[in-house]
Amino acid sequence: MLYxxxxxxxxxxxxxxxxxxxxxxxxxxxxxxxxVTLRFLIGWHFLYEGxxxxxNPYWSSxxxxxxxxxxxxxxxxxxxxNPTLLTISDYLNMWGLTLVGIxxxxxxxxxxxxxxxMGLIMMYYLFAPPLVGLxxxxxxxxxxxxxxxxxxxxxALWVLYVFPTSQYIGIDRFMNNETKN
Amino acid sequence: xxxxxxxxxLERRDLLKGLAGVPVAGFFLLNLWQKIRRDKIKKSNLxxxxxxxxxxxxxxxxxxxxxxxxxxIIGYGGRGGHLVRGAGFATTAWTxxxxxxxxxxxxxxQFETFMTQEDLNCSLVGVSDLxxxxxxxxxxASKNExxxxxxxxxxxxxxxxxxxxxANDEIDAVIIATPDHWHAKIVIDAAKxxxxxxxxxxxxxxxxxxxxxxxxxxxxxxxxxxGHQNRQVEANEKAKQIYRQGLLGPVNLVEIATNRNxxxxxxxxxxHPKGNAKTIDWETFQEPSPNxxxxxxxxxxxxxxxxxxxxxxxxxxxxxxxHDFDAINQIMDIGIPKYxxxxxxxxxxxxxxxxxxxxxxxxxxxxxKDGGLTLLYSATLSSANPRGNRIMGHDATMQxxxxxxxxxxxxxxxxxxxxxxxxxxRLNNGMINPSYPIMTxxxxxxxxxxxxxxxxxxxANKGLLYTYRDGKRVDPTHLHVKxxxxxxxxxxQPRCNVDVAYHxxxxxxxxxxSYLTGRRVEYDAKNRKLI
Numbered sequence: 001m002l003y004x005x006x007x008x009x010x011x012x013x014x015x016x017x018x019x020x021x022x023x024x025x026x027x028x029x030x031x032x033x034x035x036v037t038l039r040f041l042i043g044w045h046f047l048y049e050g051x052x053x054x055x056n057p058y059w060s061s062x063x064x065x066x067x068x069x070x071x072x073x074x075x076x077x078x079x080x081x082n083p084t085l086l087t088i089s090d091y092l093n094m095w096g097l098t099l100v101g102i103x104x105x106x107x108x109x110x111x112x113x114x115x116x117x118m119g120l121i122m123m124y125y126l127f128a129p130p131l132v133g134l135x136x137x138x139x140x141x142x143x144x145x146x147x148x149x150x151x152x153x154x155x156a157l158w159v160l161y162v163f164p165t166s167q168y169i170g171i172d173r174f175m176n177n178e179t180k181n
Numbered sequence: 182x183x184x185x186x187x188x189x190x191l192e193r194r195d196l197l198k199g200l201a202g203v204p205v206a207g208f209f210l211l212n213l214w215q216k217i218r219r220d221k222i223k224k225s226n227l228x229x230x231x232x233x234x235x236x237x238x239x240x241x242x243x244x245x246x247x248x249x250x251x252x253x254i255i256g257y258g259g260r261g262g263h264l265v266r267g268a269g270f271a272t273t274a275w276t277x278x279x280x281x282x283x284x285x286x287x288x289x290x291q292f293e294t295f296m297t298q299e300d301l302n303c304s305l306v307g308v309s310d311l312x313x314x315x316x317x318x319x320x321x322a323s324k325n326e327x328x329x330x331x332x333x334x335x336x337x338x339x340x341x342x343x344x345x346x347x348a349n350d351e352i353d354a355v356i357i358a359t360p361d362h363w364h365a366k367i368v369i370d371a372a373k374x375x376x377x378x379x380x381x382x383x384x385x386x387x388x389x390x391x392x393x394x395x396x397x398x399x400x401x402x403x404x405x406x407x408g409h410q411n412r413q414v415e416a417n418e419k420a421k422q423i424y425r426q427g428l429l430g431p432v433n434l435v436e437i438a439t440n441r442n443x444x445x446x447x448x449x450x451x452x453h454p455k456g457n458a459k460t461i462d463w464e465t466f467q468e469p470s471p472n473x474x475x476x477x478x479x480x481x482x483x484x485x486x487x488x489x490x491x492x493x494x495x496x497x498x499x500x501x502x503x504h505d506f507d508a509i510n511q512i513m514d515i516g517i518p519k520y521x522x523x524x525x526x527x528x529x530x531x532x533x534x535x536x537x538x539x540x541x542x543x544x545x546x547x548x549x550k551d552g553g554l555t556l557l558y559s560a561t562l563s564s565a566n567p568r569g570n571r572i573m574g575h576d577a578t579m580q581x582x583x584x585x586x587x588x589x590x591x592x593x594x595x596x597x598x599x600x601x602x603x604x605x606x607r608l609n610n611g612m613i614n615p616s617y618p619i620m621t622x623x624x625x626x627x628x629x630x631x632x633x634x635x636x637x638x639x640x641a642n643k644g645l646l647y648t649y650r651d652g653k654r655v656d657p658t659h660l661h662v663k664x665x666x667x668x669x670x671x672x673x674q675p676r677c678n679v680d681v682a683y684h685x686x687x688x689x690x691x692x693x694x695s696y697l698t699g700r701r702v703e704y705d706a707k708n709r710k711l712i
Contacts, residue, residue, distance in 0.1 A: 036201075040202070040205050044205065044209055055217070077288065078287060081287030082287070105205050105206050105209070107199075107201065108202075169201045170198075170199065171202070173195065174195075
């Protein structure tokens with residue numbers, strides 16, 4: 001009873017989302033393909049970040065975690081000190097990044113991919129935010145204050161989540177008959 | 182008909198839109214493949230091609246269980262305590278504090294490293310120290326049940342005079358960690374009593390004492406180990422392979438350095454509150470020293486900070502130069518220099534000491550196989566700038582320790598030289614870039630632990646605190662004690678035997694002599710004399 005009412009509610013939200021968001025993004029080709037390009041680029045970035053880590057037998061999230069500052073530094077430290085947690089963290093990163101990359105590039109469950117990717121990047125941001133007064137061992141490749149590329153990429157993924165394109169361009173197209181054309 | 186065609190078109194468009202990611206992925210894979218291929222070529226040019234032996238040195242074969250050995254400790258101070266821990270015995274105060282530290286800071290692995298070290302199948306049966314408090318701590322360590330291997334079989338006996346300990350037939354071997362001025366006499370007495378010896382560095386206070394030790398060890402045939410635990414450090418063994426293969430090219434200059442900047446690092450150690458005329462046997466302490474003073478405030482200072490005076494040690498020479506000299510001797514087999522000269526002074530710690538706090542020494546090897554070699558040692562106790570040690574070859578330079586950041590503990594980096602002959606072709610075709618290392622080595626890089634204090638960091642960068650065996654963190658001091666005990670059982674030579682110990686002792690004595698006399702000192706190998 002409860003389950004079916006939740007499902008009903010979920011479906012109605014989904015339907016409303018599709019109806020309100022999709023026609024508008026499809027109406028302007030420049031806007032639409034801009035979003036598709038953004039999805040490909042972020043997907044590509046995630047995919048290589050993941051694969052590069054998978055290919056490097058010495059990669060570990062430990063160095064990043066050890067340099068963590070601000071509210072999550074305690075959690076970071078306990079992850080590093082526990083070999084099991086560290087291994088889990090390493091695998092979550094390597095495979096998380098790779099799978100999100102595949103999801104965005106191929107347009108397969110891309111909305112969820114964008115959501116998971118946003119979560120991952122927000123973690124990177126929160127474990128080491130460029131706030132005034134926090135200094136890190138590893139130098140940045142640019143100059144940041146509060147806002148850095150992680151935050152921007154997370155925000156871009158949020159845009160991809162609320163303006164999904166994979167039901168038009170992507171494997172998701174085959175799963176959504178009503179959105180064809 | 183038209184309808185059908187329209188439908189096929191629609192389906193094709195559908196398919197193209199659905200699989201739009203495929204060409205993107207294809208382009209990605211093409212780039213990935215190119216990158217992997219390029220990295221592989223680069224690697225084969227830099228690594229497999231260059232370094233023959235890629236595996237880490239094997240774990241020392243375990244023979245610790247074959248015969249139980251009884252050991253005694255003479256001089257249970259800070260270093261003596263560490264050595265006895267290496268043999269498997271720590272004081273209750275130490276185990277309590279280490280386990281508490283581990284609880285407070287999960288990255289602190291000191292306790293875990295101690296508890297997981299191999300049980301060396303030995304008993305600590307005798308403790309001798311001229312300071313009663315320390316002797317009692319040694320007794321406490323001998324019976325502490327918190328140790329690898331469980332409850333100890335015996336409790337050690339306290340020997341106010343080390344001679345009585347040597348007279349005990351049940352004792353097989355002794356660890357000597359007294360101040361340097363006592364080393365020679367105790368080593369000679371122990372060897373004559375048939376005890377195997379592990380003695381701390383620097384080997385002796387004077388050149389003549391080094392000759393005496395060398396002779397007595399050779400005559401008696403005891404198993405002798407000098408306390409240079411760097412001999413167990415994996416990175417040094419790796420560095421040796423690289424040097425031997427000629428990857429650095431001819432080497433004519435080696436730079437080694439000490440960079441410390443803390444009172445502890447300058448031997449301004451605490452004067453124990455319980456140290457007084459009743460608890461300290463001052464007369465025995467100063468027996469072998471050239472200058473004698475009555476017991477009092479000055480004597481207390483000298484007892485606890487003995488490294489600051491030439492009466493008891495040789496300062497930077499025996500304490501720190503000796504370590505780095507021995508590491509280079511381990512890697513390059515340089516042996517005893519022909520000439521040594523040194524200069525320096527007391528420029529920062531004007532606290533009454535007579536050993537220099539800023540000191541530079543040069544050692545000349547005109548007959549070295551690479552055409553001739555200069556070893557340059559530079560030391561300061563008022564700057565911790567991590568200069569590290571450098572083996573500077575014509576083809577490449579090896580920078581050891583002292584690298585900043587990167588979490589690299591006692592690793593090294595080899596960088597090709599812009600004007601190298603050996604790598605000329607690779608440099609020209611861009612395969613080797615002289616701005617980046619062609620090889621870096623940082624063992625245990627996946628195993629992170631928190632080395633916190635400045636002194637710990639100093640030693641960790643030198644590879645003296647921890648090393649790695651099969652990826653597991655071990656204390657090289659433990660491995661060095663184990664190497665000695667195993668050699669006793671097997672009748673083999675330990676890694677820092679009397680031959681290489683003699684090299685270190687003579688080199689350090691030459692540099693000290695040069696500082697004290699203000700002239701260049703030459704070693705007459707034929708007559709075993711300093712000229």
